[in-house]
Amino acid sequence: MKKQNLLLLLGVIVLGLIPLFTVKPAHEGDEIFGGADGQAEGVITEIRPDYKPWFAPFWEPPSGEIESLLFGLQAAIGAGAVAFCLGYYRGRRSVAKPADAALG
Amino acid sequence: MHIMEGYLPVGHAVGWALASAPFLAWGIKNLTRQLREQPESRLVLGASGGFAFVLSALKIPSVTGSCSHPTGVGLGAILFGPATMSVLGFVVLLFQALLLAHGGLTTLGANTFSMAIVGSFVAYGIYRGGAAMKLPGNLSIFLAATLGDLTTYVVTSLQLALAFPDPVSGFAGSAVKFLGIFAVTQIPLAISEGLLTVLVMNLLRSHAGEQIAALVPALKGATK
Numbered sequence A: 001m002k003k004q005n006l007l008l009l010l011g012v013i014v015l016g017l018i019p020l021f022t023v024k025p026a027h028e029g030d031e032i033f034g035g036a037d038g039q040a041e042g043v044i045t046e047i048r049p050d051y052k053p054w055f056a057p058f059w060e061p062p063s064g065e066i067e068s069l070l071f072g073l074q075a076a077i078g079a080g081a082v083a084f085c086l087g088y089y090r091g092r093r094s095v096a097k098p099a100d101a102a103l104g
Numbered sequence B: 001m002h003i004m005e006g007y008l009p010v011g012h013a014v015g016w017a018l019a020s021a022p023f024l025a026w027g028i029k030n031l032t033r034q035l036r037e038q039p040e041s042r043l044v045l046g047a048s049g050g051f052a053f054v055l056s057a058l059k060i061p062s063v064t065g066s067c068s069h070p071t072g073v074g075l076g077a078i079l080f081g082p083a084t085m086s087v088l089g090f091v092v093l094l095f096q097a098l099l100l101a102h103g104g105l106t107t108l109g110a111n112t113f114s115m116a117i118v119g120s121f122v123a124y125g126i127y128r129g130g131a132a133m134k135l136p137g138n139l140s141i142f143l144a145a146t147l148g149d150l151t152t153y154v155v156t157s158l159q160l161a162l163a164f165p166d167p168v169s170g171f172a173g174s175a176v177k178f179l180g181i182f183a184v185t186q187i188p189l190a191i192s193e194g195l196l197t198v199l200v201m202n203l204l205r206s207h208a209g210e211q212i213a214a215l216v217p218a219l220k221g222a223t224k
Helices: A002-022 A036-047 A064-096 A098-103 B010-037 B039-057 B073-080 B082-099 B108-132 B137-163 B170-207 B209-215
Strands: B066-068
Touching (some): A036 B066, A036 B137, A064 B039, A064 B082, A064 B170, B010 B039, B010 B137, B066 B170, B073 B108, B073 B209, B082 B108, B108 B137, B170 B209
8 A cells, every 4th residue: 555655646746747858848938837727818819809808806916926825825724634634533543542553 | 727707708607607506505415414414524524625725726737838737626526425525626716716816706607617516526427437347446536536637627628618619610619729728738637636536545544444434335444
């Protein structure tokens, strides 16, 4: 099980790293790895140049930094919830069966 | 898969909201019953919601040269059923619409439909189908999470194609364009989501085996 988990993690890391090495910008200096959501916006404008968004967000993160702060926060809250659950049950089990816990 | 604020015509925005509403009502009913009948499952529910929070916050580079994010709804859909997971997915999307200006309130119905509802139902259906075909448990979990994720992005593409048909090639032409952006980018990310879902399910089964078995008897017995 431990070995399978390590392999799964390794798979995720490799899948994330491959594009960083294989994808090159079409033109020198072009930005790559922009958001797919933004690209879709570009296609909408191409199909319907006259389309105007009819509603705007009440609040937008004032800068890219604040936005990444909030995304980081979202990930941290989520990871906290997952880890709390795992830690709680692991701890509870080792209290219930101290001999097992000592054996690891 | 987030259709941005204001980027769906009013009729479509309302239509998708109406389509999503009954699923959410069903999910809320299931969720309250679940918490009443199995109050000890709330920590695992929190972990499932947390998993969707983490995964949908991670924008990961893809082979197409753009970034997108997984959805994380497969795990909870397998454990709690698709209707309940739709509610958690909706909460994630609402958080992102309000605090991150990612997605939006007018597109919340459409985004909920693609990610929280279709993603959950496809993942759940594939998991049950895999179990019925006696596929190895972890393979079913992997396929469920991966294909649930991918289908979400296919639905987003079709939603956009429906709202913005190409003036020359129509719905189909437009669908090809949006699928090229969303679905192709998503393939490696969907595989990552599948792998991570198996990983977290392994961890849950080895540390909270009893609680997981109470939710899905087939997941009983952590493989050590």
